[in-house]
Amino acid sequence: EPEVTQTPSHQVTQMGQEVILRCVPISNHLYFYWYRQILGQKVEFLVSFYNNEISEKSEIFDDQFSVERPDGSNFTLKIRSTKLEDSAMYFCASSRGLAGQGRDTQYFGPGTRLTVL
């Protein structure tokens, strides 16, 4: 069964450093997403991406964040200057994007635990 993969599983960084979280979505999926979950809190939407453009983003996704699909398989989330409050689990998800249908199931990866010291 195809699945979303993410690397690394755990990233530790110093405050102010840049980090790049990587994801490989399911191969025939067209929409890609990033979510985060601070320990003990809800899963929060960050951004969705389609056709090499951001299609939707939340208030959390400020100028410190960026996303990119550098090649045909990877989807990355960059945090330019990390803050302590960026410590969280970051989940990548992808969906098929079936045009004309109301449903579009998002499949999540295992997550990257980001720890900012």
Place this chain on the structure above:
Amino acid sequence: LAKTTQPISMDSYEGQEVNITCSHNNIATNDYITWYQQFPSQGPRFIIQGYKTKVTNEVASLFIPADRKSSTLSLPRVSLSDTAVYYCLVGGGAGNMLTFGGGTRLMVKP
């Protein structure tokens, strides 16, 4: 975005059937109802999705009444490994954000 309401927690015993009900009074016409399962420090795992009536797959059933203002996830014969948080979400359409609530924390006891 339609808001969902579900119980904060539920307890059950191994071998029992568990039903978790979610209310979504403001569901839109083109919204689908999706349930996810999440274990600690893992990503949400898709369980089941439906639009109306009943949907069944190898792990669960989803019951949706005609007015679609609620839905019930049914887990047959739960085991200890079903202890997790279960999220009910409504929405639809490619690229749309999913809005997670607090979910229902299911504890299965031996």
